[in-house]
Amino acid sequence: MSRFPSDSAAAQGLTSCPTCERLCQSNERTCPRCGTKIVVRKPASIQKTIALLVTATVLYFPANFLPIMRTEQFGNAQTNTILSGVITLWGHGSYVIASIIFFASVLVPIAKMLVLFWLCWSVTRARQHCQGQRAYLYKLTETVGRWSMIDVFVVAILVAMVQLGAALSIQPGPAALSFAGVVAFTMLAASSFDSRLIWDSLAKEETQA
C-alpha cells in the first residue's frame, strides 16, 4: 500500500519541481527545465523545522526581556523593551499603532512558533483530521511572518533620525538583533516545513475505507 494518497502526484511517480512547478518524474535527479534538485518531499522537513523553531524560541526571551532601544535625553537614559514601547504608545493614545506593534511583535511570533510546533506534531500522529484547516493555518503563518520585521525597522529609523547629541538621541539595544533573529528563524522554519505532509495522512484513511 502506498504511503501517498492515490490522487496525489507522488502516488503516480510524479513530483512538482520546487522552483518552477513543472511536473517531473520522481526518479529524475534534476528538473529538465530549471535544473533544481527533485525531491518528492522536503528531506528531514520536520527535524529541520523543529531545530529552527527551537532556535527562534531561545532567541524569543532576550528579544522580549532585553531593551530594544535606549533613549537619552539631557543626560537621562531610558530603556525600552518591545512591550514597554507598546504600553507607552497606548498611553499616548496611539491605539492603532500600539495594536499593530503588539500584533506584529508580540502575538504573531509566539503564535507562529506554537502553530508550527503543533503542525509538526500533528503530521506524525496516527489519526489526523482537519487537513483543510491545518493547511490554511500553515499558509497564514507563512504569509504573515515577514510583517513581524516592522519593529526592527522602527528601531533602524529612530536610530538614524534621532541623533541630536546630548539633547536627544536613540541607541539600538541588544534585543533588536535577537528579535530580527526570531523573525528570521521562524520564517526559515515555516519554509522548511513541507505542507504536503498534512495531506499524506489521507492515504491511511484510504486503506481503512
Place this chain on the structure above:
Amino acid sequence: MPSGFTHAPSPKHAERVACPSCDLLVDLPELEEGQRAHCPRCQHHLALSPRGGVVRPLAFAITGLILFIVANSFPFLSFKASGREQVMNLAQAATELMRHGSPTLACIVLALILIGPALSLACIVFITTPLALGKRFVGIATLSKLVFRIGPWTMADVFMIGVLVSLTKIASLATVVIGLSFWAYAGFALMFVATMASLDRRLLWQRIGDPSK
C-alpha cells in the same frame, strides 16, 4: 465572466500540474486573461493568466527602479527639535546602526530594505525584457531562481509600515518633515508589490522553457 474553471463547457487542458502545497494532481484549464486557478482541495493559488503577460511586470519593475534611484538621492525625513535639525537619507537607516554598534543588524536591514528589493526588480527586468522579445539568454534560469528564492526576504512594503509607525512614535517629540525620498520609496514599495503580483511563476517558467509561447 465565467470562472473558466467550473463553468467552461469543454475545458481545454493546458497543463497537468501537481499542487505544490498539497500534491494533488490537477489538470489546469486554459485560462483567459485575468483569470486565476486554485487547487480544488487546498485552495492554493496555482496559476494566473496575467493581463499583458510578462510586459506588465517589466513595466512595473522599470518604474520601481527609477523610483529607487530617486529614493536614494534625496533626504528621506528630517527631524527638528531643540533648535537643531537632523536630515536623514534612506541608506542611513542601515548605516547609523553600524555606527552605533550593531553591524550585524545594519547588514540585515540593508539587505532587506535596499539590496533585496532592488536586486529583485533588476533581475525581473533582465529576465522579462528578452522574454517579451521572444528570446532568452544563458543564465536566465539562474536569475529567475534567485528572484523566487529571495522573494519573502524582500521587505520594501514592511519597511514602509515601519516608517509610518516610527513617525507616530516621534511626532510627539519633535517636528518631522517628510522628504522627497519618502514619497519615492513609497512608490517603489508599491511598484515592488505590483511587480510581484503581476508576475506568474508558472507562466514565467513556461516562457523561459520555450520563449516562443
